[in-house]
Amino acid sequence: MSSMIPIGIPPSAVRNNPTARAVHVGPPPGISDDDCGTPEVLVGDSEEGYPFFADYWRPTSGQLQTLIDGGYLELRQYVPRMIMHSLTVLPAEDDDL
Numbered sequence: 682m683s684s685m686i687p688i689g690i691p692p693s694a695v696r697n698n699p700t701a702r703a704v705h706v707g708p709p710p711g712i713s714d715d716d717c718g719t720p721e722v723l724v725g726d727s728e729e730g731y732p733f734f735a736d737y738w739r740p741t742s743g744q745l746q747t748l749i750d751g752g753y754l755e756l757r758q759y760v761p762r763m764i765m766h767s768l769t770v771l772p773a774e775d776d777d778l
Contacts (some may be wrong), residue, residue, distance in 0.1 A: 685738045687720035691777035694723060694737060701725030701735070 690703055701723035708717035720736035727733050740748065748754070756768060 685740050685744060688737050688739045690721050690723055691737055691773065693771075693774040693777050694735065698723050698725055698735065701733075704734075706736075 695701075695703075702725065703721055704724050705721050706719045708714050708719045720738075723733075723735040725733060725735075754768065
């Protein structure tokens, strides 16, 4: 099973999080960025005042079909890296594609 590869920060995400800043998360020690596919993330504070990291992913057509067929997403956390707390599906806007 292959992992999803992160995409760049969509323009709509920047618009929706105007106070956040873009940060590139480096790969784990001993692994090149090309081999890892480390994400660019938005770092900021939510409307409620909680700090967040937001990264963006797009499944391949095969991965999407697996989900349609009843597959599921595994969210694996590697500590002390970012800890994910939510997973949201967002529609793409025209300039995101």
